[in-house]
Amino acid sequence: MPEQAFKFALVRRADVRAGQRVLDFGCGTGTLTLMIEASEPGAEIVGVDVDEKALDIARAKLGANRSKIHLYQASPGPLPFPDCSFDRVLSCLVFHHLRRNEKLAALSECHRVLRPDGEIHIADWGQSASFLLRAGFLLTQLLDGFESTTDNARGLLPEFIRQAGFDAVVETEHFATAFGSLRLLRGTKVTSVASCARAG
Numbered sequence: 001m002p003e004q005a006f007k008f009a010l011v012r013r014a015d016v017r018a019g020q021r022v023l024d025f026g027c028g029t030g031t032l033t034l035m036i037e038a039s040e041p042g043a044e045i046v047g048v049d050v051d052e053k054a055l056d057i058a059r060a061k062l063g064a065n066r067s068k069i070h071l072y073q074a075s076p077g078p079l080p081f082p083d084c085s086f087d088r089v090l091s092c093l094v095f096h097h098l099r100r101n102e103k104l105a106a107l108s109e110c111h112r113v114l115r116p117d118g119e120i121h122i123a124d125w126g127q128s129a130s131f132l133l134r135a136g137f138l139l140t141q142l143l144d145g146f147e148s149t150t151d152n153a154r155g156l157l158p159e160f161i162r163q164a165g166f167d168a169v170v171e172t173e174h175f176a177t178a179f180g181s182l183r184l185l186r187g188t189k190v191t192s193v194a195s196c197a198r199a200g
């Protein structure tokens, strides 16, 4: 699987600038999180995950890299961050682990914590671009479960991103892999600055 390639592409698409706050949602062992930091050391990077063991590995990697990334362990559900507190949310290979209601709730939380004009950038499995890729994705579904992956296979993730309140939802890149069609998606939070100020 060209994991490095699509992670690099995701980071490049996010176009993180110095001074911005960036959340890696479902950061796992911190591979993508460190790549974001390397792309823009002047940004403030935060990783969040539900898995304490993965975060322990991430902490060791961060220490070895003298990283300034902040890591948080969170329960599934509300994110432990204020409204309108990030410029970018990135997420790689997380949403296909979530059932439909969990996908929608997590996307709403990502929308809530973004500032106006903030962007979400997701890399995850989407509708397969060919019969061969669909066959490959069956393997992913056998490994990760059909309940959480079926909506990905149906290509519903962009619609879920819209339903969570994002505008201008587009696919920015597609990677054909042995495990299916890996799609990069972007959505923008088009909310007034005033509504964020009201939210405190």
Ligand SMILES: C[S@@+](CC[C@H](N)C(=O)[O-])C[C@H]1O[C@@H](n2cnc3c(N)ncnc32)[C@H](O)[C@@H]1O
Binding pocket: 025, 026, 027, 028, 029, 030, 031, 032, 048, 049, 050, 051, 054, 075, 076, 077, 091, 092, 093, 094, 097, 098, 106
């Ligand atoms: C396949 S791993 C991907 C890790 C990392 N994003 C990467 O690409 O290397 C999926 C991660 O999503 C995390 N995860 C699953 N549900 C989550 C949730 N509701 N909130 C935050 N993280 C979650 C898992 O604990 C796991 O670390």
